[in-house]
Amino acid sequence: MPKPPHGVGRPVALRPVDVHPIGKVSLSQIVGLAEAVDEMGGEADVAVIAGEVDMDVDRLGPIVSAAEFLGMMSVDGGNLRLTDLSRKVLGASVRGRKAIFRDIVKDVPVFRQTAEMARAKGRPLTRQEVLDAIATRVGSHAAEDVFQALLYWGRYCELVSYDSRSELLTPRTPAK
Amino acid sequence: MVDPPPLLDVRDVSRSHFENGKEFKVLERVKFELAERDFACIVGPSGCGKSTLLRIIVGLDNPTSGEVLFEGAPITPENPQVAMVFQSFALFPWLTVQQNVEIGLEARRVPPGERRTVATEFIEAVGLTGFENAFPRELSGGMKQRVGIARALAIEPVLLCMDEPFSSLDALTAQSLRDEILQLWSDPALPPRAVLMVTHSIEEAVYLADRVLVLCHRPGKLVAELEIDLPRPRNRKEPEFYGWVDEIYGLIV
Amino acid sequence: MAGLRKRFRWVALALVALAVGVATLFPAQAAAALKLPLLAVYSVSRMVAAYLLALVFAVAYGTTAATNKRAAVVMLPLLDVLQSIPILGFFPAALVFFVSTFQGSPVGLEVAVVFLIFTSMAWNMAFGVYESLSTIPHDLEDAAASFGVRDWLRFRRLALPAVVPKLVYNSILSWTNGWFFLVASEVFTAYGATYARPGLGAFIADAGQAGDYASILIGIGALAAVVLALDTFVWRPLSVWAERFKVEAVPGREVPHAPGLYQRLQWLPRFPRMRAWLGARTRPILDKYDRASARLDRVYKGHATAMRAVRRLDLVLFLAVFVLVVGAGLLGLAGLLLRPLPPGAADIPAATALSFARLGLAYVLALAWTIPVAAWIGRSERASRFLTPALEVFASIPATALLPLILGFSIAVASGVGHEAGLAALLIALFSMQWYLLFNLVAGVRGIPGDLEEAARSFGLRGLTYWRRVLLPAMVPSLLTGSITAWGAGWNALIVSEYLPFHGRLYEVEGIGALMDRATFGVPPAMQPNAELLFLSIVAMIVVVLLMNKLLWHPLFRRASMRFRMEA
Numbered sequence: 001m002p003k004p005p006h007g008v009g010r011p012v013a014l015r016p017v018d019v020h021p022i023g024k025v026s027l028s029q030i031v032g033l034a035e036a037v038d039e040m041g042g043e044a045d046v047a048v049i050a051g052e053v054d055m056d057v058d059r060l061g062p063i064v065s066a067a068e069f070l071g072m073m074s075v076d077g078g079n080l081r082l083t084d085l086s087r088k089v090l091g092a093s094v095r096g097r098k099a100i101f102r103d104i105v106k107d108v109p110v111f112r113q114t115a116e117m118a119r120a121k122g123r124p125l126t127r128q129e130v131l132d133a134i135a136t137r138v139g140s141h142a143a144e145d146v147f148q149a150l151l152y153w154g155r156y157c158e159l160v161s162y163d164s165r166s167e168l169l170t171p172r173t174p175a176k
Numbered sequence: 177m178v179d180p181p182p183l184l185d186v187r188d189v190s191r192s193h194f195e196n197g198k199e200f201k202v203l204e205r206v207k208f209e210l211a212e213r214d215f216a217c218i219v220g221p222s223g224c225g226k227s228t229l230l231r232i233i234v235g236l237d238n239p240t241s242g243e244v245l246f247e248g249a250p251i252t253p254e255n256p257q258v259a260m261v262f263q264s265f266a267l268f269p270w271l272t273v274q275q276n277v278e279i280g281l282e283a284r285r286v287p288p289g290e291r292r293t294v295a296t297e298f299i300e301a302v303g304l305t306g307f308e309n310a311f312p313r314e315l316s317g318g319m320k321q322r323v324g325i326a327r328a329l330a331i332e333p334v335l336l337c338m339d340e341p342f343s344s345l346d347a348l349t350a351q352s353l354r355d356e357i358l359q360l361w362s363d364p365a366l367p368p369r370a371v372l373m374v375t376h377s378i379e380e381a382v383y384l385a386d387r388v389l390v391l392c393h394r395p396g397k398l399v400a401e402l403e404i405d406l407p408r409p410r411n412r413k414e415p416e417f418y419g420w421v422d423e424i425y426g427l428i429v
Numbered sequence: 430m431a432g433l434r435k436r437f438r439w440v441a442l443a444l445v446a447l448a449v450g451v452a453t454l455f456p457a458q459a460a461a462a463l464k465l466p467l468l469a470v471y472s473v474s475r476m477v478a479a480y481l482l483a484l485v486f487a488v489a490y491g492t493t494a495a496t497n498k499r500a501a502v503v504m505l506p507l508l509d510v511l512q513s514i515p516i517l518g519f520f521p522a523a524l525v526f527f528v529s530t531f532q533g534s535p536v537g538l539e540v541a542v543v544f545l546i547f548t549s550m551a552w553n554m555a556f557g558v559y560e561s562l563s564t565i566p567h568d569l570e571d572a573a574a575s576f577g578v579r580d581w582l583r584f585r586r587l588a589l590p591a592v593v594p595k596l597v598y599n600s601i602l603s604w605t606n607g608w609f610f611l612v613a614s615e616v617f618t619a620y621g622a623t624y625a626r627p628g629l630g631a632f633i634a635d636a637g638q639a640g641d642y643a644s645i646l647i648g649i650g651a652l653a654a655v656v657l658a659l660d661t662f663v664w665r666p667l668s669v670w671a672e673r674f675k676v677e678a679v680p681g682r683e684v685p686h687a688p689g690l691y692q693r694l695q696w697l698p699r700f701p702r703m704r705a706w707l708g709a710r711t712r713p714i715l716d717k718y719d720r721a722s723a724r725l726d727r728v729y730k731g732h733a734t735a736m737r738a739v740r741r742l743d744l745v746l747f748l749a750v751f752v753l754v755v756g757a758g759l760l761g762l763a764g765l766l767l768r769p770l771p772p773g774a775a776d777i778p779a780a781t782a783l784s785f786a787r788l789g790l791a792y793v794l795a796l797a798w799t800i801p802v803a804a805w806i807g808r809s810e811r812a813s814r815f816l817t818p819a820l821e822v823f824a825s826i827p828a829t830a831l832l833p834l835i836l837g838f839s840i841a842v843a844s845g846v847g848h849e850a851g852l853a854a855l856l857i858a859l860f861s862m863q864w865y866l867l868f869n870l871v872a873g874v875r876g877i878p879g880d881l882e883e884a885a886r887s888f889g890l891r892g893l894t895y896w897r898r899v900l901l902p903a904m905v906p907s908l909l910t911g912s913i914t915a916w917g918a919g920w921n922a923l924i925v926s927e928y929l930p931f932h933g934r935l936y937e938v939e940g941i942g943a944l945m946d947r948a949t950f951g952v953p954p955a956m957q958p959n960a961e962l963l964f965l966s967i968v969a970m971i972v973v974v975l976l977m978n979k980l981l982w983h984p985l986f987r988r989a990s991m992r993f994r995m996e997a
Contacts, residue, residue, distance in 0.1 A: 026316045028319075028353060032349055036348065039411055039413055040413070055348070097303070151314070155306035155310065165673065260571075262568050266571065269675075279576055279586065283577040331576065
């Protein structure tokens, strides 16, 4: 996976594999990781962090990947370093963070694709339709994970609305 | 002029269980006060009765002797001035996030339009906008606890009680939520006016609290009250932080 | 999904075609059968009345048992005993009681039938309510209490959602039981008189007595159609709705469904868009409902003290009645024991043993075909899609409706050997038991986690080893659940199957059911009913059922839960 240039937090549109890394990771975990690195002065070895937070390096791996994917962290070997973006996020309020991530996430291909599909159909999309569309890009095996990530980040950034009973997905424009 | 009564006045509260004619003391003559803008943590070894103490203050349990006064008046069961955040989240699985947050307001007969507005405000405050119609099973642990916090804040309580709120979460999520709690706390426009939290992690107590109340093991007695004057945000790597942790640890052991 | 619906449509069409065919071939019977819809309405109304009564009872009883620890000490064992009483055993007495109370008017009969069905429904529903309420997580109750969620709101937001899933499941089970007893009770001969009310069961029984096989088939077809219609339009949507109240134990993992009948209702398609449209339409109504509830809250609150007083009075009355009834029963029993035993009492142990053996044989026969078929259906998607609709149609016909056909078949087959009655009794017991076993077993096989299957395959486990190590252990817990229900149905079936007046002749075998029927109807030529003998027989049956539960099923179930859990 190509690494972003140092210190810059804008990698996303280039990735061939979209959304995978942020699939099973929550925002709190990414922010928590950033805070842990921040406490160590902005730069730390991943093994040290793992010891600090008492988590397996295994469990930490996906969180680190996700942080990197979003441009929150630069990873060099085993060394983690905060980026300007992560400093901005750490300093922001709860509402501010949402706006920052929304900017990043809305360009992720799967979100654009979903929005276009909804616009084309002119009605909410069913879960199956979205899954099928995702499967054409990443295969049916990974489609469910990507869909869950779409729901999580989409709802968080207020780009997507989902009703789990009717299983209908609606893209939305966030209130400013 | 008479001083206004303290926000919370715990007076010689004792709690015992009786089994087969024998008395098992859980709490013994716990006595402390909370004032406005106090963020207090109760720490102690497991089994020392700290959760029982919290339940008594919230009104879910009754002391065997002693009393708890709230702004000078004795607490009523299901004290409406106090809200609780639970270790296991305790969300209604068949209600959406919106409905869960509104439940306290619904119990107070707030009309639907108004409670929707209030609940939405607090859902936004914890960063869960976008998930209003999601069900608890669709949420991660951290998000579920955020719902619990929003639900507690929605009734605009005077005192927020939290029973080991982060111990069911992984370390990173927990840390993230601790900072969010501090953020909410630092906003004077938001309720509550005081926070009382039970935790088994001394580090967490030193990180968050202005005052730490130390309970010893069963029967739980209040052995120390400490005022932590470190400025926030606190860094766990700093020596002063560690000093406090060591001191409290010494008091418990 | 669409394929499944199509197949179901074919089965339904085939049934209709069969009915139409029979009707054209036998126009006289067809004309008589035109009143079937009306008869169906009568039968369904009785079921609905009994169900509503059972529902009210179950909620009241279950809630009291769950909230009042002291009452529960008495109420739960009582429920156990009530569940083991063979319903048809005391039906004659109840019948006579209601008929004489209403001075011979048909109302008395209707009440008796509804009462009978009520007793077949109420106990397991009460258990379901009790179990649901007592397994509400403690932290949820604490949360509700700490936020001031009380009374009506607590009922709406906590108690009702907790109760709905099990209640729906038990309702479906209750209705299946109910149909059995409805058919058995719409025509009933007791104390020399025949009591009948118009309905589908009466239609089939009358056709049976007349030897009119065409009408029998039409009647059975009509009954099956009604049961299936209710299934499709009432129970399936209700089950889907009840899904939303289920508390998922492990997020993301497939929640194991309650075994047996519930598993039968899984293939209703979802219609997401229609539901969204419906949702939009109903939201204003729900808002109004919210406001009305708030107003109801205020009204209810004012009566809270009154409600508490009523509940306490309820409890006192219940205890008083209970003490009186038990006291009277014990006194009666003591009186009986002190008096010389009624004639025929010495037969009871032997008769019970014979019936037990008969049920055992039926059980083994049922297992012989249900285990392989369940294994097949549970593991093969195609077999499941193909067979499930057909099996559901067959299973919806209560064994009592098949009585005339089974007896006719037995006569045709075994009259040469002289064992028609024995064969009929065995077959009826078999038919009562097999569906509970089958559907529970299928659920058990389906419950095998996918990765266990894959591990077995990768280790090359096939044939007998696979059966021994994977399949049979998976089936054991469901087998036990199904067996408990099946045996319960079997005991009741005995009472109808061991003593069969048909077409002027009496087909009976030695057994406790026959003993009870003889005690009820009297033995020719005297035709004198023997209430004491009946009472003792009922007691004997209850004792056997309770002993089987305590000594066999419950311990087996506990051991099986520990050894054969499908979780690592």
